Amino acid sequence: xxxxxxxxxxxYPDYASTGQLMTELCLDLQKDFNITVIAAQPGYAxxxxxxxxxxxxxxIDGVKIIRLKLPRLNKTSKFSRLKYILTYxxxxxxxxxxxxxxxxxxxxxxxxxxxxLIGTLGKxxxxxxxxxxxxxxxxxxxxxxSYTSNQSIFKLAKKIDKxxxxxxxxxxxVGNDMSETLKKRxxxxxxxxxxxxxxxxxxxxxLPLDKSESNIQQFLxxxxxxxxxxxxxxxNIGLYYDLENIIKVTETxxxxxxxxxxxxxxxxxxxxxxxxxxxxxxxxxxxxxYQPKDFIKYSLNAADVHLVVNQKGIKGVSVxxxxxxxxxxxxxxxxxxxxxxxxxxxxxxxxxxxVVEPQDYKGIIKAIQYLYNMxxxxxxxxxxxxxxxxxxxLKREISINKYRELLYEVTKS
Numbered sequence: 001x002x003x004x005x006x007x008x009x010x011x012y013p014d015y016a017s018t019g020q021l022m023t024e025l026c027l028d029l030q031k032d033f034n035i036t037v038i039a040a041q042p043g044y045a046x047x048x049x050x051x052x053x054x055x056x057x058x059x060i061d062g063v064k065i066i067r068l069k070l071p072r073l074n075k076t077s078k079f080s081r082l083k084y085i086l087t088y089x090x091x092x093x094x095x096x097x098x099x100x101x102x103x104x105x106x107x108x109x110x111x112x113x114x115x116x117l118i119g120t121l122g123k124x125x126x127x128x129x130x131x132x133x134x135x136x137x138x139x140x141x142x143x144x145x146s147y148t149s150n151q152s153i154f155k156l157a158k159k160i161d162k163x164x165x166x167x168x169x170x171x172x173x174v175g176n177d178m179s180e181t182l183k184k185r186x187x188x189x190x191x192x193x194x195x196x197x198x199x200x201x202x203x204x205x206x207l208p209l210d211k212s213e214s215n216i217q218q219f220l221x222x223x224x225x226x227x228x229x230x231x232x233x234x235x236n237i238g239l240y241y242d243l244e245n246i247i248k249v250t251e252t253x254x255x256x257x258x259x260x261x262x263x264x265x266x267x268x269x270x271x272x273x274x275x276x277x278x279x280x281x282x283x284x285x286x287x288x289x290y291q292p293k294d295f296i297k298y299s300l301n302a303a304d305v306h307l308v309v310n311q312k313g314i315k316g317v318s319v320x321x322x323x324x325x326x327x328x329x330x331x332x333x334x335x336x337x338x339x340x341x342x343x344x345x346x347x348x349x350x351x352x353x354x355v356v357e358p359q360d361y362k363g364i365i366k367a368i369q370y371l372y373n374m375x376x377x378x379x380x381x382x383x384x385x386x387x388x389x390x391x392x393x394l395k396r397e398i399s400i401n402k403y404r405e406l407l408y409e410v411t412k413s
Contacts, residue, residue: 018135116161117160117164129169134182139154162186169193171192177345207330208331238269242311253284264299306329308335328387330384333347350386
C-alpha cells in the first residue's frame with residue numbers, strides 16, 4: 001500500500017473538531033493506504049503532558065502516530081500562540097523529512113499558513129505529492145478580527161499561502177463559499193486544482209434523543225438544568241465567533257427563569273465572558289468544560305436550541321463544523337451567520353432554524369424570543385428537518401469516500 005503522511009496538529013484524543021475529523025478519516029482509510037500521522041501531544045483543552053520525548057510514537061487501531069512535545073499553549077497570549085506555532089512547525093517539518101517512503105503528504109491549514117508550508121517544503125525536499133486541506137483561509141480569518149494591524153505580515157502570509165495552494169497537487173476546501181474565496185485569491189486566473197468536500201459528523205453515533213433519556217436526565221439534574229429552555233453553544237470559545245459580544249444579549253433574559261444559556265468548551269474569550277456574567281450578576285448563564293467525546297451525543301441533545309455562530313467577515317473563510325453535530329442531534333439552530341455562507345445555506349436549505357446577521361444583537365434577541373415562544377412540536381420539527389437533510393445530503397460516508405477517491409487519484413499519478 002502507498003504511504004500517506006498526515007500532518008494535522010490535532011488528533012485523537014484531542015477535543016478539537018479537526019482532530020476528531022482527521023482521526024475518523026485516518027481510521028477509515030487505513031485499509032486502503034499505509035497511514036502515518038504527525039500530531040501534537042494532546043492539549044487542546046489544557047491537558048498536561050509530562051512526556052520528556054520530543055517525538056513519541058503511538059498507535060491507534062494500527063495507525064502510527066508521531067506525537068510532538070510542544071510548549072504549553074495559553075490561548076489568550078499572542079506570544080504563547082507564536083511560540084507554540086513555530087515549535088510545531090519546525091518539529092513537524094523535521095518529522096516529515098525523517099519519515100521514509102512517503103508517497104503523499106496531507107496537510108491542513110493549521111497552524112495558519114505554516115500548515116500548508118509544511119506540505120510545500122515536504123513535497124519539494126522529498127519529491128512527494130501534496131494535498132492541502134483548507135479548513136480556514138488565513139490570513140483572511142485573522143484579518144476579520146483585526147488580530148494584528150501589521151499589513152506587511154498579512155501580505156507576506158497571503159503570498160506564502162497562495163504558493164502553498166499553487167504548488168499543491170490538489171486543494172480541498174470544506175464549503176462552496178470557500179471555493180469562491182480561492183478563486184478570488186487568484187483573480188479567477190490559474191486557480192489551483194481544487195475540490196469541495198464537506199466536513200461531517202458520525203451520524204450513526206449522534207442521534208436525536210429525548211431529554212428523558214437517562215444520561216441526558218442525569219446531566220440536566222447534575223447541572224441544575226431540569227425543566228429549562230436551554231440555548232447551548234458547544235465548541236471552541238475562541239476569537240472568531242464574536243462570543244464576547246453575543247454574551248451581552250443574555251442581559252435581556254436575566255429575569256426569565258425558564259431560559260438558560262449554556263456554553264460548553266474552552267477558548268481565548270471564555271474568561272472574558274465569565275467575567276461579564278459575574279459582574280452583571282446574570283444567574284441563568286452557565287459554563288462547562290469540554291465534555292468527553294463519548295458523551296457529546298448526550299450533551300448536544302440536552303439543548304432546545306443550538307447557537308452556530310461566526311464573526312463578521314468569516315463568510316467564505318471558514319465553516320463552523322459544529323453545525324453537522326447539531327443537525328445530527330436533530331436540534332433547531334440559531335445561526336449568527338452571513339448570508340451566502342455555507343452554514344447559512346445549510347440552515348435555510350434544510351429549514352432547520354433561523355439566521356441573523358453577525359453583530360445584529362437586537363436580531364439575536366428577537367430570534368431567541370421567537371424560538372422560545374414557538375410551539376414545541378414546530379420547534380422539534382425544525383430540528384428534525386436538519387437531521388433529515390443531513391441523512392440525505394451530508395452523510396459521513398459520502399465525504400470519506402470522496403477523500404478515498406481523491407487520495408487514489410493523486411497517489412497513482
